[in-house]
Structures are given as structure tokens and as C-alpha cells.
Amino acid sequence: MKITDETTRVWTTLVSTSRELVEQAEADLKGAGLPPLSWYDALLEIEDAGEDGIRPFILRERLLLPQYGTSRLLDRIARAGLIERRICDEDGRGQVIFITPEGRGTRQKMWPIYAKMLEGQIQDKLTxxxxxTLADLLDKIRPAV
Amino acid sequence: MKITDETTRVWTTLVSTSRELVEQAEADLKGAGLPPLSWYDALLEIEDAGEDGIRPFILRERLLLPQYGTSRLLDRIARAGLIERRICDEDGRGQVIFITPEGRGTRQKMWPIYAKMLEGQIQDKLTxxxxxTLADLLDKIRPAV
DNA sequence: TAGGTATACATGCAGTCGCATCTATAACGA
DNA sequence: TCGTTATAGATGCGACTGCATGTATACCTA
Structure with a gap:
């Protein structure tokens, strides 16, 4: 079980690059008085779901979050008034999530910050x-979902 | 400020691949009754420091952790008996960290688990x-440290 | 259709993190 | 040498996470 230097270098650059970019994005958003990245991902999925709303367990699959993580994330976003939770007519155990106008507005305000970071940190640095190539190689080592 | 599809794909694969591999490693270690990854990194640095030990603020720079994060990480590792904190003769504000035999042993037990994950998830999947190439490209987008 | 199993979601608890702040010592400038 | 500023490290507090478990409804099988 010999680990080569290239493998080690992939691992360390992968972890630290990812961590630093995420921290950068979080800091930018926080600096603009906006919610964290996780809210963006959730709001985007919920907004994309449109008129029908989205069930938390579907959101959970899309965001690759643990069940309790999804539950509490939705709690926080709902407390901020950015989504609305309605009971689900078809399934008494569940609920359906809808984005509110405020949620839409917040997501729209987040995007330029997010995009600016992606542009400056990724797009400008790569052809x-x-x-x-980078995305393809990352996909190769990505554990099957 | 137009973000291309390639950029988006780099971002999403980067974040999710990194997250999934880290979770994999953490789960493997936990499954073997061993401490988390962060302990490994710290123990390795402390062990490498050898007889002289290492100052927490140096460790902080190496591990790229916040100051309070370093302080508390060392707290936990020390509580587990894997390191020893001694007062620093040269600097009354500071301390020097040394690894204990138990710390050395724990790090050695962690390595095969860690290595197996690196082998299976990275080394076997890439030439x-x-x-x-992957490490080089990641380095290109890595924010300057 | 009753009883067991699976699914959807929530939550108590303990551990960890981010932030701000605190203490103590060092270093430096007038 | 005294007062100011910088540095090393700790910590209270609130927010977040993982884990285990709880509650309620749905489904499925005998």
C-alpha cells in the first residue's frame, strides 16, 4: 500500500483548494450581509421547483445533505421568511416547500457575489x-453518487 | 460577469468531490475507532518537529487553521494524552508541544486507514x-497562501 | 383489515466552530 | 523606564453538526 507523491499532492491540493474557495465565498457573502452558501443551494433548488414546490426528502437527495441537516437548514431559512412550508396533501407525513418573494430576492442578491468569486478564483485562472480537463479529472475520483 | 458551464462544473465537482472524500476518510477512521483527520495532520506536524517540539502558532500556520481552532484542537488531543504541552522557556506567553508515545502510536494506527482511502479513491483511479495534471490545475486556482 | 415494517420529518444532546474578547507577556519608541 | 502596541494563547457565547432516537403517517402482507 504505497501512496505516491502525486497522490498525496492531489489530496492536499484538493482539500485545501476546496476549503479555501469555500471560505472565500462564505466570507464574501457574509461581508455583504447575506446568508451562507448552503442557503443559496437550497433556495436555488426550491426556486427551480416552481409552482409545485419541493418535498424536503427530494431536496435532501439533490443537496446531498443528511436528513437532519436538511430539516434544520429549512428551519433556519423558513425562520428568515425566505421559504414557506406547507403541509402536503398527498402525504400526511410530509410537507412541501415553496420559495417566498423575499427568498427569491435574497437569492438574486447572492448570485453576483457568488459569481464574482467564481469568476475571479476559477474562470480567470483557467482556459x-x-x-x-479539471472537471473531468475530478469526476474520475468522485465517489459514485 | 458571465459564468461559463465549465466553471460551474469545476466548482461543483471540486466541492462535492472534496467533501465526499473527506467524509469517506472521516467515516473510515471513526469506523476503526480512531480520531478524525484533523488530529492526524496535527500529530504528523508535531511528530515531524522532533525533539524540539513545536509552538502552537507555527502549527497554526502549517495547518491553516484559525487561532482558536488550533488552541482547541490541541486541547482535545492533549486531553486524549497524545501530546504534551510544556511552557516555553524562551517566551512566557507561549508553550511548546511534544508528541507522546501514545500519540505516535495513534498516528501510526491511523495511517493505514488513511492510505487505504487515498489508494482506493485516488491512486487507483488516476494514472x-x-x-x-490534476494537482497542477488545482494549484492554478488555489488562492495564494 | 390488523399488525408489522418502511418512510418523512423533528429533536435532545454532546461536540465543534466562528466571533469577539480577554489575559499575559514581549517588543518598541519617546 | 514607562507607556503603547503587538503577539501568544484561552475562552464565553451563540450557531451549527453528527448521532441517536422519537413521532406520525404510509405501505404491505397475511
């Missing part, structure tokens, strides 16, 4: 070809 | 050339 289109490099970006494709 | 040496691909690994180098």
Missing part, C-alpha cells in the same frame, strides 16, 4: 480547455 | 500523469 476553457483546462476547466474541462 | 501518474493524470494525477500530476
Amino acid at each position: 476553457a480547455k483546462e476547466a474541462t | 501518474a500523469k493524470e494525477a500530476t
Whole structure:
């Protein structure tokens, strides 16, 4: 079980690059008085669900979060008034989540901050070809979902 | 400020691949009744420091952790008896950290678990050339440290 | 249709994190 | 040498996470 230097370098650069970029995005958002990244992902999915809303367990699958994580994330976002939880007519155990106008507005305010970070930290630093190669290689080592 | 699809794909694969691999490693370690990854990194640095020990603020720089994070991480590791904190003769504000035999032993037990994950999730999935390319590309987007 | 099992979601608890602040010592400038 | 500023490290507090478990409804099988 010999681990090569290249493997170690992939591991360390992967973890630290990811961590630093995420921290950068979180700091930018916080600096603009906006919610964290996790809210963005959730709001985007909920907004995309449109008129029908979305069930928490579906959201959970999309966001790859643990069940309790989803439950509490929705709690917080709902407390901020950005989503609305309605009981689910078809399933008495469940609920359906809808985005509110405030939720839509907040997500829209988040995007420029988010995009600016992606542009400055990723897009400007890679050619289109490099970006494709990078994403392809990351996909190769990504555990099956 | 137009974000291309390649950029988005880099971002999402980067974040999710990193997260999933870290979770995998944490789960493997926990499954073996061993401490989390962060302890490994700290123990390794402290062990490498050898007879002289290491100052927490140096460790902080190496591990890229916040100051309070370092302080509390060392607290936990010390409570488990894996390191020893001694007062620093040269600097009355500070301390010097040394690894204990138990600490050495724990780190050694952690390595095979860690290595097995790196082997299975990274090394087996990439050629040496691909690994180098991947690490190089990650370095290109890594924020300056 | 009754009883068991599976699914949807919530939550108590303990551990960890981020933030701000605190204490103590060191270093430096007038 | 005294007062100011910088540095090393700890910590109270509130927010978040993981884990285990709880509650309620749905489904399924005999």
C-alpha cells in the first residue's frame, strides 16, 4: 500500500483548494450581509421547483445533505421568511416547500457575489480547455453518487 | 460577469468531490475507532518537529487553521494524552508541544486507514500523469497562501 | 383489515466552530 | 523606564453538526 507523491499532492491540493474557495465565498457573502452558501443551494433548488414546490426528502437527495441537516437548514431559512412550508396533501407525513418573494430576492442578491468569486478564483485562472480537463479529472475520483 | 458551464462544473465537482472524500476518510477512521483527520495532520506536524517540539502558532500556520481552532484542537488531543504541552522557556506567553508515545502510536494506527482511502479513491483511479495534471490545475486556482 | 415494517420529518444532546474578547507577556519608541 | 502596541494563547457565547432516537403517517402482507 504505497501512496505516491502525486497522490498525496492531489489530496492536499484538493482539500485545501476546496476549503479555501469555500471560505472565500462564505466570507464574501457574509461581508455583504447575506446568508451562507448552503442557503443559496437550497433556495436555488426550491426556486427551480416552481409552482409545485419541493418535498424536503427530494431536496435532501439533490443537496446531498443528511436528513437532519436538511430539516434544520429549512428551519433556519423558513425562520428568515425566505421559504414557506406547507403541509402536503398527498402525504400526511410530509410537507412541501415553496420559495417566498423575499427568498427569491435574497437569492438574486447572492448570485453576483457568488459569481464574482467564481469568476475571479476559477474562470480567470483557467482556459476553457483546462476547466474541462479539471472537471473531468475530478469526476474520475468522485465517489459514485 | 458571465459564468461559463465549465466553471460551474469545476466548482461543483471540486466541492462535492472534496467533501465526499473527506467524509469517506472521516467515516473510515471513526469506523476503526480512531480520531478524525484533523488530529492526524496535527500529530504528523508535531511528530515531524522532533525533539524540539513545536509552538502552537507555527502549527497554526502549517495547518491553516484559525487561532482558536488550533488552541482547541490541541486541547482535545492533549486531553486524549497524545501530546504534551510544556511552557516555553524562551517566551512566557507561549508553550511548546511534544508528541507522546501514545500519540505516535495513534498516528501510526491511523495511517493505514488513511492510505487505504487515498489508494482506493485516488491512486487507483488516476494514472501518474493524470494525477500530476490534476494537482497542477488545482494549484492554478488555489488562492495564494 | 390488523399488525408489522418502511418512510418523512423533528429533536435532545454532546461536540465543534466562528466571533469577539480577554489575559499575559514581549517588543518598541519617546 | 514607562507607556503603547503587538503577539501568544484561552475562552464565553451563540450557531451549527453528527448521532441517536422519537413521532406520525404510509405501505404491505397475511
